[in-house]
Amino acid sequence: MSVLILVLPFIDVLTEVGLASAYPQLYARYESTLRASTVIAAGPLAAVLSGWLWGMITRRYGIRFALYAAVLGWSGAVVAMALTLDSFAPMVAARVVHGAFAAGFAAVPFIAVTALSSDHGMRTHKMSRIEIAASVGAISGPLMVGSGIVLAPRFTLLAVAAVPAVFILLHLLVLEPHELTGDRAPAESSPSDANAHTRMKAGFSPGILLPVAYASLVALVLSAFESLVPTVTEMLTGAPLLGKTLTVAFEITVVLGIAVKARHPGVRRMLPVSVAAGLALSLIVADLPVVLLTCLVVLGFGIGAQVTMGNELAAQTVRSSGEHGMGIYSTLRITGSFMGPLFLSIPFPAVLGALMAVSVLGVLPIQVATRAYPFVRCGPTIVEAEGHGRESRRSKNTFSG
Secondary structure, three states: OOHHHHHHHHHHHHHHHHHHHOHHHHHHHHOOHHHHHHHHHHHHHHHHHHHHHHHHHHHHHOHHHHHHHHHHHHHHHHHHHHHOOOOHHHHHHHHHHHHHHHHHHHHHHHHHHHHHOOOHHHHHHHHHHHHHHHHHHHHHHHHHHHHHHHHOHHHHHHHHHHHHHHHHHHHOOOOOOOOOOOOOOOHHHOOOOOOHHHHHHHHOOHHHHHHHHHHHHHHHHHHHHHHHHHHHHHHHHOOHHHHHHHHHHHHHHHHHHHHHHHOOOOOOOHHHHHHHHHHHHHHHOOOOHHHHHHHHHHHHHHHHHHHHHHHHHHHHHOHHHHHHHHHHHHHHHHHHOOOOHHHHHOOOOHHHHHHHHHHHHOHHHHHHHHHHOOOOOOOOOOHHHHHHHHHHHHHOOOOOO
């Protein structure tokens, strides 16, 4: 697999999580919680709205064109972010453009793996490498980008913008002739396929709305935490680098939660309730800095487990829709990501209560799904559940991003 396909999700998640961890610095720059939150949220919102375009671009112009277009647009937008850092409106506009091309960073690598690998086992292996790259980006973002924004914000953004462009130059002549050429997306995604219309209709089954609703609530809590942890740490300690370090610790617990839950399949109603209980405890100990920060970091494990459980719920409720159903879920599940940073406009510690309410709401789509779809499993089950666990590991998102 081309190294470029691994670099794209790594650098994109690294940038998004790093920028989220720099919320305190953005607040100091714009002197408004709403403006700081808007700068962070604009990118994920644009990614959600433009994600569908990249499948069409890949089918029409090929994987190589889509990759290079995504990289050039993404890098140009990050350069614009560096140049407009002091002006709120131009910065938001640059973030919107950045998010639109970031959607390509998320979509095109998976499309490329599907197009260039015919063996299912090989596809799964390559997709797992993409997810690992994204997870490494989430863990590295607060220290590499977040700390860089504290010390030298413009230089950090310009350096980040250069990374994917440099990889294109380095690998332009190294790629195998058959890799990333004008190959179109796989035949099963082609509009000319006689069964494409039928599969697309199946993909829009109402059952998709249940895992999308649940995953969106989880994404909201995750993206809020990625800004909340450094903000609360810096508020209590006055140490920006400590805030970035604890954000890294939080991202590590998220990845651990994802991995552990993937090995223990089953849709469990009590998981969102457990996260809500942890948030309630954090609210109670809000006056005890060490205990509070420990609670916030540990809660990453439960949030990560919910990420995997959202994928399990999707794999079961939309299983009759095939890959189209999971594709639609993968596109829509991050809709909560742009709402999370906006929650930081709520004063601390009331924001903990708001996130607790969001976690409790996560029980509702699970409850509806288990009643509407009797085949949704609520615990460790048959061999089929192991397949869903493997699909979860392949489909998870580091909302770190």
